[in-house]
Every structure is written in C-alpha cells, then in structure tokens.
Amino acid sequence: MKIQEADAKSLLLAQGLPIPAWEVARTPQEVGAAAERFFAAGAERVVVKAQVLVGGRGKAGGVKLAGNPAEAQQVGSRILGMDIKGITVRKVLVGAAANIVKEYYLGAIVDRVSRRIVLMASAEGGVEIEEVARENPGAIHRVAADPQLGLLAFQARGLGLAIGLRDPLLNPFVAIAQGLYATMRAEDADLVEVNPLAVVAERGPDGATVQRLVCLDAKITLDDSGLARHPGLETMRDLDEEDPVDAKARHLGINFIHLEGTIGCMVNGAGLAMTTMDLVKHYGGEPANFLDVGGGARHETVCGAMELILADPNVQAILVNIFGGITRGDEVAAGLIEARGEQAREVPMVVRIVGTNAVEAARLLREANLETANSLDEAAEKAVALAKGAAR
Amino acid sequence: MSILVGLDTRLVVQGITGREGEFHTRASIAYGTKVVAGTRPGKGGQFAIDGTVPIFNTVAEAVLHAGANTSVIYIPAAGAPDAILEAVEAGIKTIICITEGIPALDMIPVVEAVRRADARLIGPNCPGATSPGRAKVGIIPASVHKQGRAGVVSRSGTLTYEAVQAMTDAGIGQSTCVGIGGDPIIGTTFLDVLKLFHDDPETDAIVMIGEIGGSAEEEAAAYAAENLRGVPMAAFIAGRTAPPGRRMGHAGAIISGGSGTAAGKIAALEAAGIRVADSPTQLPGLLLEAGYRP
Numbered sequence: 001m002k003i004q005e006a007d008a009k010s011l012l013l014a015q016g017l018p019i020p021a022w023e024v025a026r027t028p029q030e031v032g033a034a035a036e037r038f039f040a041a042g043a044e045r046v047v048v049k050a051q052v053l054v055g056g057r058g059k060a061g062g063v064k065l066a067g068n069p070a071e072a073q074q075v076g077s078r079i080l081g082m083d084i085k086g087i088t089v090r091k092v093l094v095g096a097a098a099n100i101v102k103e104y105y106l107g108a109i110v111d112r113v114s115r116r117i118v119l120m121a122s123a124e125g126g127v128e129i130e131e132v133a134r135e136n137p138g139a140i141h142r143v144a145a146d147p148q149l150g151l152l153a154f155q156a157r158g159l160g161l162a163i164g165l166r167d168p169l170l171n172p173f174v175a176i177a178q179g180l181y182a183t184m185r186a187e188d189a190d191l192v193e194v195n196p197l198a199v200v201a202e203r204g205p206d207g208a209t210v211q212r213l214v215c216l217d218a219k220i221t222l223d224d225s226g227l228a229r230h231p232g233l234e235t236m237r238d239l240d241e242e243d244p245v246d247a248k249a250r251h252l253g254i255n256f257i258h259l260e261g262t263i264g265c266m267v268n269g270a271g272l273a274m275t276t277m278d279l280v281k282h283y284g285g286e287p288a289n290f291l292d293v294g295g296g297a298r299h300e301t302v303c304g305a306m307e308l309i310l311a312d313p314n315v316q317a318i319l320v321n322i323f324g325g326i327t328r329g330d331e332v333a334a335g336l337i338e339a340r341g342e343q344a345r346e347v348p349m350v351v352r353i354v355g356t357n358a359v360e361a362a363r364l365l366r367e368a369n370l371e372t373a374n375s376l377d378e379a380a381e382k383a384v385a386l387a388k389g390a391a392r
Numbered sequence: 393m394s395i396l397v398g399l400d401t402r403l404v405v406q407g408i409t410g411r412e413g414e415f416h417t418r419a420s421i422a423y424g425t426k427v428v429a430g431t432r433p434g435k436g437g438q439f440a441i442d443g444t445v446p447i448f449n450t451v452a453e454a455v456l457h458a459g460a461n462t463s464v465i466y467i468p469a470a471g472a473p474d475a476i477l478e479a480v481e482a483g484i485k486t487i488i489c490i491t492e493g494i495p496a497l498d499m500i501p502v503v504e505a506v507r508r509a510d511a512r513l514i515g516p517n518c519p520g521a522t523s524p525g526r527a528k529v530g531i532i533p534a535s536v537h538k539q540g541r542a543g544v545v546s547r548s549g550t551l552t553y554e555a556v557q558a559m560t561d562a563g564i565g566q567s568t569c570v571g572i573g574g575d576p577i578i579g580t581t582f583l584d585v586l587k588l589f590h591d592d593p594e595t596d597a598i599v600m601i602g603e604i605g606g607s608a609e610e611e612a613a614a615y616a617a618e619n620l621r622g623v624p625m626a627a628f629i630a631g632r633t634a635p636p637g638r639r640m641g642h643a644g645a646i647i648s649g650g651s652g653t654a655a656g657k658i659a660a661l662e663a664a665g666i667r668v669a670d671s672p673t674q675l676p677g678l679l680l681e682a683g684y685r686p
Contacts, residue, residue: 110496112576112606112644115503130650147504188495190576225469225643226495255641259633270574270641271548271603274630275672278654281633282670290634292641295492295549323550323557325519325533326412355533355553376554377671 001222002053006093007236008218011187012194017179018172018214022095024051031076034094036069043096048075050082050089053241055128060084065097090240098216103196104163105129105140108180110190110223116144117184119151119177123163125196151181169199172213187233188226193219245311252304254293261286262316262387264309264347266302268293268327276321279376285384288315295326302335303342310343316390317348319383321376324355333361337368348386352379394523394568395543395588395595396486396514397425397462401527404429404451404460404484406467406475408440412490413466416531417441420464423528429454451482462486464520464529469493472516473502480509487579488529489515496643499577506579513579517642519549519571532556532569540565540686542679543589545582546601547574547608547644551630555601555672562676564686567595574603574642582612590619597624597684599675600666602657604631605645609657617664624684625666626675629654 003011006024013019023034035046050062057063062084066072072094082089103125111118122140124132132139141162145151156177160170180192194215204210222233239247249256255270259277263285267273270292277287289312293305309315322332333353340349352373353361365372371386373379403420407413408430418441421427429448430440436449446458454460463479465472465488472491479487487506494516506513514521520530525539536553538560546552552571559566567589572580582600589595598620602609609629616625632654634640636647647653658668667678 110500110576112608113611115577116500117497134650147500185497188497190496223495223497223643224639225493226497229470229495257635257638257640259635267550269548269550270645271546271551271601271630272554274603274634274640274645275551275554275628277634278630278632279671287633290638290640323553325531325550325553326415354557355535375673377673 001224001227001237003220003222003236004051004053004238005049005218006051008220009215011183011220012179012215012218015179015182015186017176018212019218020095020098020214020216022093024091025076025094026080026091028073028077028080031092031094032069032073035066035072038094038096039069041096045097046072047095047097048072048079049093050079050084051091051093052084052087052089053238054085054087057084062089087241098198098200098214099202100196101199101201101211103198105132105195106177106180106197107191107193107195108184111144114144116147117151117181118142118144119156119159119180121159121163125198129195145181151178153178169211169213176213176215183220187220187230188223189220190223191219191221195219245308248304249308252301254291254301254305254308256308257290258312259287259289260314261288262314263383264288264312264315264318266291266293266305266309266318266320268295268297268322272321272323276319276376276380279380280319280384283381283384285387288312297327297332299331299335299338302332303339306336306339306343310345310347315347317350317383317387319379320349320351320353321379322353322355324353324357328357329353329355329361330357330364333364336370337364340368340370348390350379350382350386352376394526395592396512396521396523396568396570397527397529398523399526400461401529402426402428402459402461403529404431404454404458404463406431406451406463406465406479408432408445408447409435410466414440416466417445419534420528423534425527425529429458429460451478451484455482455484460484462529463488465489465491467491473498476502476513477505480505480511485511487511487513488518488520489513490518490520490530491515492517494575496575496577499575503577503579514570515573515578517575518573519552521568521570523568524566530571532571536560537569538565541567541594542597542599542684542686543567543592543595544569544599544601545585545589546571547603547642548601548630551601551672555599555628555675558673559599559676564676564679567592574644576606576644582608583615586612586615586620597679597682599679600625600627601672602627602629603642603645604629604634604640604647604654605642605652607652610660613660613664613666616666621665624679624682626669626678626682627661627666628669628672628675629657629661
C-alpha cells in the first residue's frame with residue numbers, strides 16, 4: 001500500500017527523524033491560512049506540494065513556491081484540482097520553503113537477492129533514483145543491514161562517508177539512516193525513501209547560519225501482508241485515489257488490476273492469471289484485467305469477481321480459467337452459473353475448468369449451455385474470437 | 393534419487409489439525425508419502441488422520457520419537473515464521489512452508505537462521521514439492537504428475553500444475569517438481585534448485601517457470617549457461633502483458649524501475665541457450681526440440 005507524503009512524514013517523525021513542520025490543506029483558503037502561520041513563524045517563502053501517489057508531480061507542475069499568503073492561496077487554487085497522470089489533486093502539503101545547500105538521496109528497501117534490508121544513498125539527490133541508477137550507477141552506494149542485529153552504526157557511517165558527508169553532518173546522517181531502518185521495521189514497510197535528504201542553511205538563535213540535515217520529502221510503501229498487525233495504518237489508505245472497483249476487489253479478497261483491453265479474465269492463482277492474460281494477447285486480443293480469485297474460491301467470490309469484470313464497459317468477452325487444486329471446479333461452475341443469471345448485460349463467456357472436481361463442473365456447465373474449452377490455449381483463442389464477434 | 397523429497401522422506405506436518413493441514417496430509421498419505429508425525433501444541437499424545445498419525449506438542453518430539461527428517465508447514469502467517477524456526481531448532485534439514493501472506497520483514501531473520509543451520513527452506517507461499525511415484529509434500533494435485541526424469545522448478549502454484557499437466561499429457565514424466573514460492577524473500581531460489589538438479593543423477597532435463605519481478609531468473613540463466621549446457625531445458629515466463637509498477641497478485645511479481653520485466657528474463661534465458669515457450673503447453677515440445685528423449 002502506498003501512502004501520501006504527509007503520512008510518510010508522520011511515520012518518520014515518530015521515529016525521531018528531522019522533518020520540517022507541514023500542514024495538509026484541501027482548499028485554497030486552507031492553503032492561504034496555513035501559509036499565513038508559516039510566514040508568521042518566520043518563513044521567507046512557503047512551498048505547496050500536491051499530495052498524489054504517483055511520481056513526477058514536480059515536473060507536472062504540482063510543486064510551487066509562494067512569497068506571501070495570498071500568493072500561496074493562488075498557487076493552491078491552481079494545484080488543487082489539477083490532473084497528475086490521471087489523478088485529481090485533492091490535497092496539498094504546505095510548509096516553509098527550505099534554504100537548500102545540497103541534496104542527497106537515502107532509501108531503504110527489502111532486497112530479494114541478499115535477503116536483507118538494504119540502505120542506498122547517493123550524493124545525487126533530488127532526482128529520481130531510477131534515473132541515477134541508469135545513468136550513473138556508481139553514484140549509488142549500498143549497505144545491507146545485518147539480518148538479525150539490524151543497521152549497525154558503523155554500516156550507516158560507512159554509507160555517509162561514501163556519499164561525502166563529514167563532521168558535523170556525519171552523526172546526524174547515521175541517526176537518520178538508522179531511523180529509516182527503524183521505520184521500516186516498525187511499520188512493515190517495503191520501501192522507505194527520503195529524496196531529497198537535504199543539507200539546509202538555517203539561522204540559529206544567535207543569528208549565525210548553521211547547516212543541518214533534514215528530510216524534505218518522504219515516500220513509504222507498506223507491505224500489504226503486514227497491514228493486519230498495524231490496524232492504525234489502515235487510516236492512511238487514500239480512499240480518494242483508490243478506484244471503487246479496486247476497493248470492492250480488496251473487500252472480496254480478490255487480486256484485481258484493471259487494464260485497457262476487452263477480454264475480462266477470471267483465473268485462480270497469480271502466475272496462471274498472468275499467463276492467461278499473456279495468451280489472450282498472444283492470440284490477438286487484449287486483456288481487460290488481471291484477476292486472481294485466490295485459492296479455494298467459493299461461489300460468492302466467483303459472483304463478486306464476475307461483477308468486477310462486468311463493471312468495465314469495455315469488456316466484450318469473458319474468459320474463465322480455473323485449475324482446481326484447493327479450488328473445487330464444481331463450486332466455481334455453480335458460482336458462474338448463478339452470476340450469469342444475475343448479470344445485467346449479455347457478454348459471451350468461455351469457461352475452462354480442470355483439476356479437482358472438473359467432471360462435475362463440466363456437467364454443470366454443459367447443462368447451463370456455457371461455452372467451454374479443454375486447454376488454456378483453446379480457451380484464449382475462443383475468447384479472442386468471441387470478443388471480436390461481439391465488437392462487430 | 394530425485395531431490396528434496398523422496399523415498400527417504402519422513403514427514404512431520406506442522407499444523408496437522410487445521411483445515412488445510414488435514415486435507416493435504418490425507419492427499420500426501422494417499423500418494424504414498426511417509427507421514428510420521430504431526431504437531432499441534434497442547435494435543436500431544438493424540439492422533440490425527442483417523443488415528444493413523446501421532447500428534448506431538450513440539451517438532452523436537454516428532455524428530456526424537458517418530459524420526460521425522462522433513463517438515464511441511466500449514467500454519468497461518470502470524471505463526472509460520474516461528475514454526476520454521478522451531479523446525480530448524482529441532483534439526484530438520486528440509487522445511488517446506490506453504491503459508492501465504494507472511495510479512496517480508498519477518499522472513500529476513502528466518503532465512504538467515506535457516507542458512508546458519510545449514511538447513512533448506514522451500515517457500516513460503518509455495519505449493520510444495522513432489523517427486524512422482526515417491527513422495528508428495530504440499531498441495532500440488534497428485535493427478536498432474538507422472539514419474540520420469542525431467543525436473544520442474546517454478547515460482548507459481550496453479551501455473552505449475554498447468555505446465556506439469558502438459559508434460560504428463562505429452563508423456564514426459566518428472567523427477568521432482570518444486571514450487572519455490574512467489575514472495576520477495578524465499579528460502580530457496582531457482583539457482584539453488586538448478587544446482588540440486590545438476591547434481592541429481594535421475595534428472596536429465598529441466599523446465600523452469602518464472603514470472604516478472606526480481607532477477608532470480610536471470611541469475612539462474614547465468615548459472616545454466618555455465619553449468620547446464622548439455623542439459624535439455626525449456627522455460628516459461630509469466631507476465632509479458634503485466635503493467636509496470638503493479639503487484640500482480642504475488643508480492644514478488646512487480647516490474648519496478650524498468651527491471652524484472654518478462655522481456656529481460658526471456659532474453660537472458662535465450663542467451664543461455666534455453667528455449668522459452670509462448671504458452672505452458674509448448675514446454676514439452678521445446679524439451680524434445682532441445683534433444684530430450686524421455
């Protein structure tokens with residue numbers, strides 16, 4: 001699950017990381033009022049940042065500076081409602097603009113190859129890390145945390161030294177790196193990223209300029225498998241950005257991803273679901289979705305899956321592919337027949353059910369006059385033909 | 393011979409009294425697998441599966457009193473990492489964890505403990521392993537198998553059944569079929585299984601079934617190019633049409649930052665001389681093309 005910058009920042013703040021104050025605003029007036037508070041606290045300028053779960057908001061014009069509250073409100077009215085990669089901006093983050101001296105990158109990921117949490121740092125911060133990885137891979141430094149003891153101070157120090165940090169910024173860097181690691185463990189995150197981790201110049205209480213490290217942006221992806229033990233994190237799910245169809249799939253326990261094609265797919269198992277999509281494409285069609293009903297699907301899941309597929313007006317044909325193991329073919333067949341009776345519009349369907357209780361399933365499907373197929377290839381070919389027939 | 397599970401397997405089922413545990417234990421026994429014990433803390437001294445399998449409170453007791461040497465885990469995600477560690481501590485060397493939905497971070501110290509104990513963990517989130525005609529541990533349906541000399545290794549569940557069924561239908565039997573699991577952190581990788589097949593005198597051909605995400609297929613391809621040149625191999629990669637940045641059901645199946653794509657994996661496999669199928673049904677044909685004679 002992806003969470004918004006503001007939520008990511010509050011999780012990092014809870015681990016004691018240095019994060020400049022922010023407010024979240026949902027209307028231009030709220031932006032203006034928030035800006036006024038930051039100016040009153042001594043800010044020279046404020047930054048207004050679109051809160052969306054897609055990258056590239058800066059390039060899309062979703063991050064702007066303002067020199068006074070009125071300007072902030074005006075900037076807010078431009079960003080709120082803006083479309084960024086298909087997502088409507090519904091809220092913005094407002095904060096004092098930092099006086100940035102230098103930008104670094106710091107991230108923590110679950111690395112499959114070393115099977116450890118790996119911290120990555122680069123002196124080339126503020127740009128997308130994928131871009132750095134492509135163009136200057138040597139600029140990214142990595143260290144794998146000990147699988148049992150965690151990120152040790154000397155490891156974090158080595159990373160800080162590698163990106164050129166020295167006294168007095170080195171020890172704060174160690175604390176931040178260990179804080180990222182701690183956040184990852186505390187929240188069951190897959191990814192915790194601070195980009196930029198910035199050296200900012202601030203005026204100290206005596207009027208002299210001091211430099212310090214702060215986390216100016218934050219991105220966290222949570223492990224869906226860990227959510228059950230962090231009920232508090234569920235409130236960070238951004239329902240504004242979640243497609244209602246996705247929300248329904250989530251409640252049904254179905255893995256569903258909407259795509260652009262015309263052939264709705266219902267499959268058990270993720271690998272087989274991807275393969276079914278691939279074969280639809282191979283035979284000249286386009287899949288309308290990825291849909292894994294999971295193991296042991298009962299008929300209410302099947303009915304729900306059918307509704308999800310039919311909710312997409314582009315769907316011209318449906319392909320059901322079930323390889324029964326834990327899943328019983330006859331239960332799926334019964335569910336399909338029931339869903340068929342209730343469905344709002346007529347869409348041709350081809351069903352292939354093999355494995356556990358396939359014989360009984362075949363009898364049910366035959367009695368209901370449903371089009372069937374024996375092999376996966378045959379099913380995909382038939383579905384493509386049905387979709388093309390329906391389109392004509 | 394075969395690998396991982398076989399005639400020498402003496403299985404303890406951790407979670408034998410649960411719904412899945414009981415159902416699949418019956419299927420394993422029906423297949424001829426030696427199931428010597430089950431565990432269910434607090435029910436030690438009782439019997440499961442119609443009074444035929446003794447229940448112990450701990451894995452250590454199952455090892456001591458029933459001679460268990462292999463474990464299969466059907467325990468929910470919250471308790472599964474602990475179950476793996478208990479098996480390691482009891483000296484079990486082959487541990488197969490079927491459980492799905494274990495948080496990735498829980499698995500990091502667990503795979504490390506397994507490695508230090510010189511044990512082997514298959515999974516989690518995997519369908520298990522079958523050596524046809526010898527032993528079936530996990531949830532792969534018995535009906536798809538035929539005894540033979542082709543090894544199968546896969547990251548998937550039902551897709552594995554599909555591929556193995558296609559092989560069986562074409563008359564190509566299997567030495568061992570292993571599902572390694574679809575999670576980001578797993579105990580045994582493609583590379584590990586290829587090494588086991590390489591050393592197995594009863595495996596003469598290999599089928600690999602991968603999917604988008606990570607780089608395990610690429611690492612396996614590099615190993616195959618070096619060490620398996622004479623072995624007929626065929627592969628299938630699921631997810632050619634998967635959009636980047638979306639998790640395709642399996643926690644590990646995601647194209648991120650342009651890496652982990654099907655195209656990249658297919659190119660790496662082909663560069664290693666491995667034939668890659670467009671559909672799982674083509675796998676047996678490709679093995680024959682590669683010179684395999686079952």
